[in-house]
Amino acid sequence: MIVDPAALLAAAAELEAAASRLGGAMAGVDAALRPVPAGAEEVSVLAAHHFWFAAESVSAVAAACSAELHRTATALRVQAEAYRATDAGFGAALTDGGPR
Secondary structure: OOOOHHHHHHHHHHHHHHHHHHHHHHHHHHHHHOOOOOOOOHHHHHHHHHHHHHHHHHHHHHHHHHHHHHHHHHHHHHHHHHHHHHHHHHHHHHHOOOOO
16 A cells, blocks of 8 residues: 555645635625524514524534544644654665664
């Protein structure tokens, strides 16, 4: 198996970018997800509350997704560094003639 640390770092950057886009998209639609009641009567108020409840659910899921994208990107960066360090150690052992 061949692992390319640069590819892991590129994937981590893509995940971070996706998390940023998700956060930006959610900020941009916040007003649309939480409409003001069309009127003061019970139906309008209840309909608006229904949308607000749904918006809370969507916002919570989007925040969880964004956090998971960030955690995964961090894990990929850690793995990339581990592969890089291991490869450097093997390279040094080969350059130095191996263990003695």
